Amino acid sequence: MKRMIALIALAGCTAADPPLPPQLEDTCGATAFAALIGQNATALERVLLLGPVRVIRPGDAVTMDFRPDRVNFKIDDNETIQAIDCG
Numbered sequence: 001m002k003r004m005i006a007l008i009a010l011a012g013c014t015a016a017d018p019p020l021p022p023q024l025e026d027t028c029g030a031t032a033f034a035a036l037i038g039q040n041a042t043a044l045e046r047v048l049l050l051g052p053v054r055v056i057r058p059g060d061a062v063t064m065d066f067r068p069d070r071v072n073f074k075i076d077d078n079e080t081i082q083a084i085d086c087g
Contacts, residue, residue: 027068028052030085041079 027050036043044055052070056062058077066087074083 026086030071030072030084033071033073033084036081037074037084039081041073041075041081041083044073058081 033047034045039065041055049071052067053073054062054070055073055075057075068086072083072085072087073081074085076082
């Protein structure tokens with residue numbers, strides 16, 4: 001019985017990752033780039049990108065920090081822009 005109580009007490013000590021803040025509004029201006037979705041990633045070379053920008057490809061290591069002013073361009077395996085969001 002004492003072991004069971006100890007296990008229950010230890011189970012409550014695990015730390016969970018903090019949830020990401022919900023993205024309720026376009027805080028980084030991502031909607032201005034919506035026309036790029038579906039285009040090749042090279043289309044980013046022809047666009048003036050001011051401010052923090054992150055290009056994320058499959059397998060890339062990315063930080064977990066949330067920056068509401070940063071535009072994220074998510075690129076797939078075919079080098080196509082799949083999504084654009086803030087963070």
